[in-house]
Amino acid sequence: MTLEQAKEKLAKYGQEHVLKYYGELTEEEKRGILDQIEATDMSILEACKHKEDLAKKGVITPLAAMQLDEIEANRENFTATGIETIRQGKVAAVLLAGGMGTRLGSDNPKGMYNVGLTHELYIFECLINNLLEVVHQADAWIHLFVMTSDKNNDATIAFLQEHDYFGYKAEYVHFFKQEMAAATDYEGKIYLEEKGKLSTSPNGNGGWFISMKNNGMLDIVHNEGIEWLNVFAVDNVLQRIADPCFIGATIQRGCVVGSKVVRKNAPDEKVGVMCLEDGRPSIVEYYELTDELMNAKDEKGEPAYNYGVILNYLFKVQDLEKIMEEKMPLHIVEKKIPYLDENGEPVKPETPNGYKFESLVLDMIHQMDSCLPFEVVRRKEFAPIKNKTGVDSVESARELLVENGVVL
Numbered sequence: 294m295t296l297e298q299a300k301e302k303l304a305k306y307g308q309e310h311v312l313k314y315y316g317e318l319t320e321e322e323k324r325g326i327l328d329q330i331e332a333t334d335m336s337i338l339e340a341c342k343h344k345e346d347l348a349k350k351g352v353i354t355p356l357a358a359m360q361l362d363e364i365e366a367n368r369e370n371f372t373a374t375g376i377e378t379i380r381q382g383k384v385a386a387v388l389l390a391g392g393m394g395t396r397l398g399s400d401n402p403k404g405m406y407n408v409g410l411t412h413e414l415y416i417f418e419c420l421i422n423n424l425l426e427v428v429h430q431a432d433a434w435i436h437l438f439v440m441t442s443d444k445n446n447d448a449t450i451a452f453l454q455e456h457d458y459f460g461y462k463a464e465y466v467h468f469f470k471q472e473m474a475a476a477t478d479y480e481g482k483i484y485l486e487e488k489g490k491l492s493t494s495p496n497g498n499g500g501w502f503i504s505m506k507n508n509g510m511l512d513i514v515h516n517e518g519i520e521w522l523n524v525f526a527v528d529n530v531l532q533r534i535a536d537p538c539f540i541g542a543t544i545q546r547g548c549v550v551g552s553k554v555v556r557k558n559a560p561d562e563k564v565g566v567m568c569l570e571d572g573r574p575s576i577v578e579y580y581e582l583t584d585e586l587m588n589a590k591d592e593k594g595e596p597a598y599n600y601g602v603i604l605n606y607l608f609k610v611q612d613l614e615k616i617m618e619e620k621m622p623l624h625i626v627e628k629k630i631p632y633l634d635e636n637g638e639p640v641k642p643e644t645p646n647g648y649k650f651e652s653l654v655l656d657m658i659h660q661m662d663s664c665l666p667f668e669v670v671r672r673k674e675f676a677p678i679k680n681k682t683g684v685d686s687v688e689s690a691r692e693l694l695v696e697n698g699v700v701l
């Protein structure tokens with residue numbers, strides 16, 4: 294993009310200020326900021342002007358999950374279907390790993406965090422070990438797509454190569470980067486992180502499929518005949534990936550999405566809840582859950598919205614392709630964003646000072662015609678590492694890993 298074109302785009306969105314220091318930049322920095330301006334979707338910035346409308350939901354009603362007793366009664370049958378589907382090469386896994394270990398006190402990609410005590414055991418390693426169990430069970434390799442971001446792509450690739458992909462077959466591992474979105478102040482003006490750099494952050498986990506497309510991953514999906522994608526988060530070290538029973542249950546129920554869920558352990562647990570919205574499957578994220586929904590009871594007196602998602606979804610590729618062109622809802626999140634003050638000095642704020650714009654994978658569920666919430670045993674499959682200590686932490690995950698026979 295030329296300087297003229299950049300100015301034109303910026304003027305359209307009232308963002309001319311980001312070129313304030315352009316005259317002081319080196320040729321390389323000039324190229325860098327023009328590229329960034331070209332790549333940034335600025336139309337989304339308008340969203341903060343009508344912020345109140347964004348989180349509006351339709352009519353929410355409960356959605357029953359397939360519960361443990363039903364799953365147990367059909368385990369063999371579901372598993373056989375799942376194994377068969379994996380053997381036919383129709384299932385791949387997608388690891389969402391664009392994030393950093395910042396909250397764990399690390400500057401590395403989150404997956405590089407070592408949870409071991411007497412030996413090294415990295416988050417990536419735990420996940421690959423879990424997937425390898427299915428590879429051995431099915432006696433077939435499963436393609437693993439790894440989504441990184443600008444912030445951690447090179448480090449992630451180097452780390453996994455150095456460790457020989459923890460025993461995974463290199464030809465079956467594919468990396469792609471998620472897109473970045475600009476961060477703004479409360480007036481919707483993009484912050485500068487440096488004189489020649491807009492402040493950006495990964496655009497949320499909802500962009501994963503578009504990013505796969507933009508990075509040529511769908512060619513692999515099509516050439517290999519992959520029909521199902523199991524998307525999962527980097528932070529849950531216990532989850533089963535490409536779980537044959539889950540795959541079989543989703544297929545046998547004729548659903549185009551499966552979503553692993555746990556029974557919530559408290560009404561205010563920080564997990565998205567499965568529900569119907571205007572009669573279609575949907576998820577209300579925890580920070581948008583109203584008190585009314587949180588405390589609603591069913592006719593048996595049980596919590597009506599009792600199933601929380603663990604961020605492990607199985608999507609049918611064909612249906613993902615149908616919704617690809619549809620606009621995803623935007624979520625505006627208040628964050629602490631490092632920026633340059635009026636004098637061009639860098640500031641690291643202590644309190645939130647602006648917005649980041651994200652689309653969320655859970656909104657894709659509502660775009661789909663059917664979804665099977667599939668219950669899993671919390672202590673066997675849900676050990677998310679969000680913090681260093683306390684709830685959902687390195688400490689709590691270690692306890693659960695040991696309980697499940699993993700040597701730390």
Ligand SMILES: CC(=O)N[C@H]1[C@@H](OP(=O)(O)O)O[C@H](CO)[C@@H](O)[C@@H]1O
Nearest residue numbers: 563564565602603604653654655677
């Ligand atoms: C946008 C998104 O996918 N949010 C997920 C994700 O939330 P966090 O904010 O990363 O804790 O993980 C939760 C499970 O650990 C899940 O319940 C929730 O819905």
